[in-house]
Amino acid sequence: MALDRRSGCPINLSLEVFGDRWSLIILRDMIFGGRRHFRELLNGSIEGIASNILADRLKRLMELGMLTKADDPSHKQKAIYSLTEMAITLVPILAHLGAWGRVWLPTSEELSIRAELLEQGGPPMWEKFMDELRHEHLGIPLDTAGPSVRATLQAAYQAVVAKKAADASPAA
Amino acid sequence: MALDRRSGCPINLSLEVFGDRWSLIILRDMIFGGRRHFRELLNGSIEGIASNILADRLKRLMELGMLTKADDPSHKQKAIYSLTEMAITLVPILAHLGAWGRVWLPTSEELSIRAELLEQGGPPMWEKFMDELRHEHLGIPLDTAGPSVRATLQAAYQAVVAKKAADASPAA
DNA sequence: TCATCTGCTTGCATTTTGCAATCAGTTGCA
């Protein structure tokens, strides 16, 4: 499935790549959720993607050069999907998208804490995150130390979830 | 037409607002093309939007709070569409989208010059542009002087078109 | 008077989506 090429406008072409309801959700789950397998993406999706749509989008994203697929040595039927540099450079767009949504839309607190931290971190944090993704997905050596950006975001998410649970049942 | 609310994730909610093939195209034409009327959007769209889709999206964007509609005093049948602050703050996202598309997708030279300038200008230029849009669409006083960002982008576009035409027929 | 323009609707064919069931092969465990 190639691009429609309705026009050569960069915004239009970008929309033709991920201007649908699922492609960016899948990439979001791979980037921020660290998911690499079909089932992880299928069952881990809070939005509830259907398996045929997931299969179709993975195929399409591969054809567009956003993903690659490799055999998982631990299981003959498992496939590992990897982000390409093309997909990794979407991080700033996802950060902006999250920041905008957090301001204007009825987001939930626990799901928007990541967007908030990512916005506060700004371009330096995005760059660090992209380097981590390059390491994970492309095998490029990583020279930064300390906790990963994803782990930091994930910890903040867990903290909000824990706090909300504590608030809901204050009995010790 | 309200949000689906598949989840409270800010990225997901943003996609539910403009994660389709036309909403952002319409906003792009209003923001960068300065279009305010139905027919301008219909006939000026290089991607060729259909009139029923345009009508549906304008209605939806109004319901979502991205646009408002007012009577045009010059013509009893004309309506003027205006961007809200919610839509104006999409400028940085559109800038990133354009920058990403310019790198990774087969854009045309004349249609990507605006994205290039907008990327070079960075956040200061985006802020200036947003102030201009607030002036145009919300009536907020403008204190910056000099040529508008849109005029600058438009002039660059025209220059590329002229250059290409000259290259195609070099005879003086 | 009359062609043109205004925003927008209608009808209909095609495409995309969502949902549930299913598939063939692989694996881990008893």
Add this chain to the structure above:
DNA sequence: TGCAACTGATTGCAAAATGCAAGCAGATGA
């Protein structure tokens, strides 16, 4: 060895979205 669970998908079908062409009533300008 047997068998349930898991692997990445595919299939069939209904519902929804999209694309296209035509049309609409009222307003405007010459």
